[in-house]
Amino acid sequence: MENKAFRNSSDRYYNMFKSGIASLIPEGSHVILDMGCAAGVLGRRLKELNKAKEVVGVEIFKEAADEAAKYYEIIHHGDIEELKLPYENYFDFVVCADILEHLRDPWNILRQVHTWLKNDGSVIICIPNVRYWRVLRDLIFHGSWRYADAGILDKTHLRFFTRRSFLGPLAEAGFEVQYMRMEIIGIKHEIANRITFRCLEEFMGKQVTIVAKKQGIV
Numbered sequence: 001m002e003n004k005a006f007r008n009s010s011d012r013y014y015n016m017f018k019s020g021i022a023s024l025i026p027e028g029s030h031v032i033l034d035m036g037c038a039a040g041v042l043g044r045r046l047k048e049l050n051k052a053k054e055v056v057g058v059e060i061f062k063e064a065a066d067e068a069a070k071y072y073e074i075i076h077h078g079d080i081e082e083l084k085l086p087y088e089n090y091f092d093f094v095v096c097a098d099i100l101e102h103l104r105d106p107w108n109i110l111r112q113v114h115t116w117l118k119n120d121g122s123v124i125i126c127i128p129n130v131r132y133w134r135v136l137r138d139l140i141f142h143g144s145w146r147y148a149d150a151g152i153l154d155k156t157h158l159r160f161f162t163r164r165s166f167l168g169p170l171a172e173a174g175f176e177v178q179y180m181r182m183e184i185i186g187i188k189h190e191i192a193n194r195i196t197f198r199c200l201e202e203f204m205g206k207q208v209t210i211v212a213k214k215q216g217i218v
Contacts, residue, residue, distance in 0.1 A: 018042055021097050022049060024124055024179070024211055029053040030092040033116060035080055036060075036099035040068030047071070056091075058083065080109060087116045097126040101157045110173035117214045123175060125210045128152040129182065130160040133203040152206060163208045175212035183207040 022045055025032070030052050034043050037057030046052040057072045058080050059065040065077040076083055081103055094113045100106035113123050132152055138144040147155035163182065170177070182205030184190050192200060 018097055018126075020183075020209060021095060021124060021126070022046060022051065024209075025051045025093055027051055028092075031090060032056070033058070033087075033091045033094040034072070035094065035096050036102075037065075037068050037072065037075070039064050040071040042095065042097075043068070044071040056087075058085075081105065085112070085116065089115075089118050091117050092121050093117075094121070094123045096123060098128075100125065100127055101154075101159050101161065104158055106159055107169050107173060110170065110175070114174045114214055119214060122178065122211055122213045125170075125208075125212070127161045127166060127208050127210075128154075128157070129162060129202065129205050129208050131162040131202050132206050136203070161208070163202055163205075166208070166210075170210070170212055174215050176215045177210055177212045179211040181209050183209060 021042060025046060027050050030046075031054045032043065032046060032052045034040075034055060034057045037043060037059050040055075040057060043052065043055035043057060046055060055072045056074045056076070057065070057068045058076045058078075059068055060077070060079055062077055065075045069075045076085060080099075094117060096109075096113070100109065103109055110123070117123065128151075130152060135152055138146070145153070147153050149155065163180070167177065182201045184201070184204045185206055190204075192204065
């Protein structure tokens with residue numbers, strides 16, 4: 001999982017507000033699990049926007065977890081793959097934003113998420129898209145697969161996904177996709193995607209955002 005050091009309450013990395021995630025949750029008295037909650041900015045804003053009555057967080061770094069605890073009802077400090085969360089049919093939403101790619105077995109975590117959600121609950125997922133054109137360009141033309149401090153080839157990433165390769169395991173974990181978007185950054189890339197009738201979308205997008213509803217029993 002994530003190993004970027006948390007320095008203080010003003011640390012930019014741990015205090016980013018992911019407005020795109022918040023926009024996917026409607027107003028209401030929802031119970032939400034925020035996996036990899038960092039310093040708790042998302043949960044705090046969801047409460048301010050009247051989108052949550054209870055927010056539970058999971059965070060591996062104690063300093064960040066302590067900061068999030070100021071806003072969340074419960075914080076579970078530790079590695080999500082080692083923790084045993086005591087929930088069943090409890091959450092309306094589970095947020096997995098930029099977390100699954102850091103796990104050894106993200107598919108097992110998705111199966112656990114299925115049990116934690118209420119029968120009509122949904123998981124919100126953000127994953128980097130390894131099919132992004134810059135990654136492919138460097139691999140095909142330069143033979144380069146160079147890890148970095150951040151981005152798609154973040155050196156803390158253990159798993160790599162394309163949009164298509166992720167959908168099969170998601171369905172096998174018991175989820176049906178309700179909404180999906182490819183995050184395309186930059187007006188030039190967006191224009192190129194539009195004039196090609198979105199045929200280049202999977203090459204232009206750096207990240208995939210998915211909302212999937214719990215279905216049946218795994």
